Amino acid sequence: xxxxxxxxxxxxxxxxxxxxxxxxxxxxxxxxxxxxxxxxxxxxxxxxxxxxxxxxxxxxxxxxxxxxxxxxxxxxxxx
Amino acid sequence: xxxxxxxxxxxxxxxxxxxxxxxxxxxxxxxxxxxxxxxxxxxxxxxxxxxxxxxxxxxxxxxxxxxxxxxxxxxxxxxxxxxxxxxxxxxxxxxxxxxxxxxxxxxxxxxxxxxxxxxxxxxxxxxxxxxxxxxxxxxxxxxxxxxxxxxxxxxxxxxxxxxxxxxxxxxxxxxxxxxxxxxxxxxxxxxxxxxxxxxxxxxxxxxxxxxxxxxxxxxxxxxxxxxxxxxxxxxxxxxxxxxxxxxxxxxxxxxxxxxxxxxxxxxxxxxxxxxxxxxxxxxxxxxxxxxxxxxxxxxxxxxxxxxxxxxxxxxxxxxxxxxxxxxxxxxxxxxxxxxxxxxxxxxxxxx
Numbered sequence: 443x444x445x446x447x448x449x450x451x452x453x454x455x456x457x458x459x460x461x462x463x464x465x466x467x468x469x470x471x472x473x474x475x476x477x478x479x480x481x482x483x484x485x486x487x488x489x490x491x492x493x494x495x496x497x498x499x500x501x502x503x504x505x506x507x508x509x510x511x512x513x514x515x516x517x518x519x520x521x
Numbered sequence: 522x523x524x525x526x527x528x529x530x531x532x533x534x535x536x537x538x539x540x541x542x543x544x545x546x547x548x549x550x551x552x553x554x555x556x557x558x559x560x561x562x563x564x565x566x567x568x569x570x571x572x573x574x575x576x577x578x579x580x581x582x583x584x585x586x587x588x589x590x591x592x593x594x595x596x597x598x599x600x601x602x603x604x605x606x607x608x609x610x611x612x613x614x615x616x617x618x619x620x621x622x623x624x625x626x627x628x629x630x631x632x633x634x635x636x637x638x639x640x641x642x643x644x645x646x647x648x649x650x651x652x653x654x655x656x657x658x659x660x661x662x663x664x665x666x667x668x669x670x671x672x673x674x675x676x677x678x679x680x681x682x683x684x685x686x687x688x689x690x691x692x693x694x695x696x697x698x699x700x701x702x703x704x705x706x707x708x709x710x711x712x713x714x715x716x717x718x719x720x721x722x723x724x725x726x727x728x729x730x731x732x733x734x735x736x737x738x739x740x741x742x743x744x745x746x747x748x749x750x751x752x753x754x755x756x757x758x759x760x761x762x763x764x765x766x767x768x769x770x771x772x773x774x775x776x777x778x779x780x781x782x783x784x785x786x787x788x789x790x791x792x793x794x795x796x797x798x799x800x801x802x803x804x805x806x807x808x809x810x811x812x813x814x815x816x817x818x819x820x821x822x823x824x825x826x827x828x829x830x831x832x833x834x835x836x837x838x839x840x841x842x843x844x845x846x847x848x849x850x851x852x853x854x855x856x857x858x859x860x861x862x863x864x865x866x867x868x869x870x871x872x
Contacts, residue, residue, distance in 0.1 A: 482633075489636055501648045502651070
């Protein structure tokens with residue numbers, strides 16, 4: 443999958459979790475750009491991404507994810 | 522002529538962000554997690570935001586968190602303010618959900634909490650096995666060195682872990698640095714802990730303590746700093762240095778030249794002054810078009826350094842995290858340096 447395709451899939455997951463169709467994510471988006479993206483939501487999103495792509499993030503990867511681009515690249519490395 | 526100085530013998534790292542990233546909380550409450558969050562370090566951790574007693578902590582470590590892989594007994598309690606609190610009776614562990622009673626399907630919430638706990642337990646075991654973090658345990662004054670040796674042993678069964686044990690100072694002189702107790706264990710002191718009912722009012726002593734502990738542990742695993750060539754900095758001693766050289770790994774000032782004329786206008790090449798005038802409420806500062814423009818410029822960048830005053834309130838520093846790219850290193854300055862820093866930045870501020 444390309445990074446653009448992964449980004450699209452992740453954005454779909456995030457919209458599904460937040461029950462909002464108006465969320466738009468870019469590679470430089472951060473949790474602060476989405477209202478209600480707190481640590482619990484963050485875990486929920488990480489779990490959903492792991493399940494969707496059939497992967498498991500390491501603790502280092504989780505600590506280094508500071509924006510959506512980091513998340514996309516972490517998925518890309520493992521798929 | 523400027524005087525050459527050598528700061529290699531006094532190496533506190535410069536950026537709180539990089540220092541605090543090396544640590545992970547083991548409780549006993551969310552105070553240290555809020556300290557980290559205040560400088561943009563928002564790493565996930567099992568013990569970050571819950572209340573955990575010493576005995577249950579040891580049990581979780583000794584059993585490799587197996588009870589959290591599929592926790593059986595999770596309950597929801599209703600707090601006085603009607604917030605739902607998660608309670609695991611077996612470990613007497615509690616944490617906030619931030620949901621009000623009646624606003625959410627409770628069985629769905631419990632199912633989600635089970636998944637969260639399993640995820641966080643997995644991450645904690647990974648962190649423990651990697652040995653890359655310094656674990657922090659704040660605890661009551663009657664905790665003994667033997668207790669902490671026992672805790673360190675539990676941590677080191679996973680990997681080469683280090684433990685910072687933090688107690689309230691009581692009558693102790695806080696100018697005395699933290700004490701190494703044994704290899705891998707350092708005992709540090711706080712002037713005061715937060716009240717349990719309001720962990721957000723933490724003391725800024727935490728920053729100093731973590732810097733000192735990191736130094737005692739030999740620098741930890743501080744990530745390379747994403748700063749460019751810094752030409753002018755304020756030293757820990759309050760002196761302005763030109764042509765300063767920072768250690769790229771620790772952020773410590775290695776050398777620099779003092780500036781004899783304090784009225785000279787000097788600035789970090791890519792620093793941003795967020796100190797305001799001290800009278801403007803942060804909410805007004807952040808609502809200006811100029812700040813919106815600044816925030817836009819900051820997205821995706823890592824080079825600038827955010828400067829904020831030592832004893833800014835919690836609202837201010839958490840607002841910074843909400844509004845600004847957390848990759849940007851932050852430099853906290855002592856309160857008594859505020860007036861001087863204004864001389865550095867206000868004549869030609871970026872913001």
